[in-house]
Amino acid sequence: MKSSTDPVQNLAKLIACPSVTPAEGGALSALEAMLSPLGFSVERPVFSEEGTPDVENLYARRSGNGLHLMFAGHTDVVPVGDETAWSYPPFSAAIHNGEMYGRGAVDMKGGIACFAAAVGRYIDKNRDLKGSISFLITGDEEGPSINGSRKLLEWAKAKGESWDAAIVGEPTNPGKLGDMIKIGRRGSLSGTIVVHGIQGHVAYPHLADSPLPGMLMLLESLLYPALDNGTKDFQASNLEVTTIDVGNPALNVIPGKATATFNIRYNDTWSDETLMAEIHNRLDKAAGRRKLRPGKRAPVNYELIWRDRPSHVFLTHDNKLIETLTSSIESVTGERPQLSTSGGTSDARFIKDYCPVVEFGLVGKTMHMVDERVAIADLETLTQIYERFIADFFA
Template identity: 40%
Template sequence: MSDILNLTTELIRRASVTPEDGGCQALLAARLADAGFTIENLRYGEVDNLWATHGSAAPVLVFLGHTDVVPSGPEEQWTSPPFEPTIRDRHLYGRGAADMKSGVAAMCLALEEFVQRHPDHVGTIALLLTSDEEGPSIDGVRRVAEEFRRRGQGIDWCLVGEPSSQQRLGDLIRVGRRGSLHGQLRVRGVQGHVAYPEKALNPIHAAAAALAELVATRWDEGNAEFPPTSLQISNIHAGTGANNVIPGTLDVTFNFRFSTASTAATLREQVEACLKRHDLDFSIDWNLSGEAFLTGEGRLRNATIAAIESICAITPVASTGGGTSDGRFIAPLGAEVVELGPINETIHKIDECVSIEDLERLPGLYLDIAERLLA
């Protein structure tokens, strides 16, 4: 069994459902310490974070990943147990095989090989891992980034090992992400009997026009790298369950996925201005998952493309699509951020898997990128 296959299977065996790490980081830290890395464990609440560095000067290249996984779902629906890595048809199966224990294993091996080849490399090469990427993402990279900001820890380049590829390894890289802004709106009315509406105030009726206006609003036109900002209402709740009671409150959950043409601050202002125009008695709890960011032409993006062309013999598409990743917390530190990892077809699904052929090539991709930047 190859080193990458062996290490990936060892990680999959550890049932590290968010926020549990399951001993994954201890395994990786021991390997990297043996390779000469300085190890720092940053635990916040129930979340484990690993910061492993080799070198102490600029520029700083960070490989970023997570050791936590989503729940397996109904285990009886898996062809083989989700935390017993199994090889079938030249694929490795198990929860986290693609998202993202294969990427984490490949980054660890690439870093070991890099410092063996280049013990006196320029700058700093590092690995940052968290066990809180698939969860609320509060005590993971978000908290670590706050600590880095306090310390003055700079990051020039960040390569995120998230599964970015579509049909072939390396066919797509993420060079940015839309921002994500959540809103929890409460509109207050007056509860009463449906037969006496004059003695009540129905918050559903009161909010309907405002919600329609928000849904119809064109927030921006997007730009060359991003589609226009979108608003989606995901949940509406009101009432006691009785059919003869006018509800006293209306709760609405919604989300913005926004481009660099807007900011969280401007979107909040526009929403609240609309609700005030409609004379609603309301409150909103806002939660910003991350601002939009974009990595333009630069050394990291160019090195990643060159490595893919060399090893995979294809030129990747540069995309800003998809959801969010922990790169959103690193980009505000001034870093160029690019995401490159295995095919994402089966992530979060029953029978999640990664191609062994792709798995075997992944450490070489990461090593090539590191050598182009720091060797």
């Protein structure tokens, strides 16, 4: 079997590249070497922005008449952590007991390896491509996601590219291959609350104004009541307080400032604008309460700072794309996948502005962990699913 049609060989070549974000590490070159012999034209634009590292990306296309299918993903990986804790070196692609070990094995070099193999097999059987296939691959998904897919999509559109559908090869399955297709994602919105008080001695609290009681009231107002009870397609929106800090090492000093950060994963009950308005309204009401601040007449002196670039909630409604992938999975595995909007964000949040998009890839149990690994059998199964999907999509 040619290496470009063998997902195991493809993945071994990709894992061997230490492409810890934002380093290219040779991974895009390895992918280009797989795609060029299949007739793909390959471009590798580098994008920059002040204050962020330059990132190299890859766009490859093989053109034909008919629909244009995009496969999207990333070759960058998270750091390996404690390398001595790994059973095998994290970039060795070692195989043991039917599993390949390595950083990126499931998130998401494995998905890329399988799709490249599936395309190779499809082209071997169908010399004339019935449509166009493109690979949109970034090196900035695990990083700040500033110089990656967002700019790559804009760049490609400016060149005249357009797509009819996209599949993102992220690891979507929680237990076994065929469990789940992601047809949407919750939005993500982050903010920082700063409460200003007056620093002083704990023995003379009347001369100070601790920011902590006010902060507690503000945070309580964000946590209760719940933002919503969920919708038909999404679980309930959830706000998590991720840090609370006063920067105070002394036991006998009332701090002068408290800071808290939070993140909200929200469903289609909200837009980022309506959710921001709800948070402002809750904080303003809570700031005037005196529950924890007896004798304080002025409201809590706070400011709310929103983090840049919220991720918008979205849901894909394209029946052809969803049903074609569903039937492909069912025909290969015998399982009918659940349609889900669970989990975190992905680059699908950028792609949905250009074409309908779904996500389907490997089992994600070991992603980002020490000893990240994938079953060799799953690589072959996923390749078969992707090949069936390509054939049925263009049919």
